[in-house]
Amino acid sequence: MTSLLPGSAPISPPSSPDSHGSLDQDTFTDATKLRSIHNTEGYRDGIANNKTAKIQQGFDEGYRLGAEVGARAGWILGVLESTGSAKLLEDANKELNLKELFGPQYFDEDGLWRWECTSTEYSESKNEDGKDTNRTANDTMTFEDIAANHPILKKWTALVEDFARQSGLDLNALEQDGDDPASTAHTND
Numbered sequence: 001m002t003s004l005l006p007g008s009a010p011i012s013p014p015s016s017p018d019s020h021g022s023l024d025q026d027t028f029t030d031a032t033k034l035r036s037i038h039n040t041e042g043y044r045d046g047i048a049n050n051k052t053a054k055i056q057q058g059f060d061e062g063y064r065l066g067a068e069v070g071a072r073a074g075w076i077l078g079v080l081e082s083t084g085s086a087k088l089l090e091d092a093n094k095e096l097n098l099k100e101l102f103g104p105q106y107f108d109e110d111g112l113w114r115w116e117c118t119s120t121e122y123s124e125s126k127n128e129d130g131k132d133t134n135r136t137a138n139d140t141m142t143f144e145d146i147a148a149n150h151p152i153l154k155k156w157t158a159l160v161e162d163f164a165r166q167s168g169l170d171l172n173a174l175e176q177d178g179d180d181p182a183s184t185a186h187t188n189d
Helices: 025-083 086-095 143-148 151-167
Strands: 122-126 132-137
Touching (some): 025 086, 025 143, 025 151, 086 151, 143 151
Antiparallel strands (some): 122 132
16 A cells, blocks of 8 residues: 555555565454454453343342232231131141242242243123123233232132131121232132
């Protein structure tokens, strides 16, 4: 490459050895090392940033599901304790402990649940006479739905509802507030 001004050095190093001299091998080695360092650091930064975001997202989701499972277990134990059913309460305490509820038979190592889930929310269509024409489950799965389908919670919710029915208890009267996080943990038809 020639310079723009007579008598000045070329703007960039020559691409091949010529009359200006030979290329310095150290220049290529240093550039290769520098490129490798930048690629490695960029890769590590990308992994670290993505990992942090995913860990936080996983924590947030796990926390919400864990809170819903805990609220439902607490509701079941609270109802049994308030009704004085010692035998049912003893059995429920054994099954509704953290090791059982969050054990490997119910959750994978990555925190995903292993049981089948169905949505508890439904869409209803009515004809012009106001009569129901169909009722279909929504596709949206919530943490409430997932917790409601936990095999242990499902079993104990049914047992508590049966006990309440047989004892003439109104489960709705036991709730103080309709916004109770466990209020969807049971239905009293």
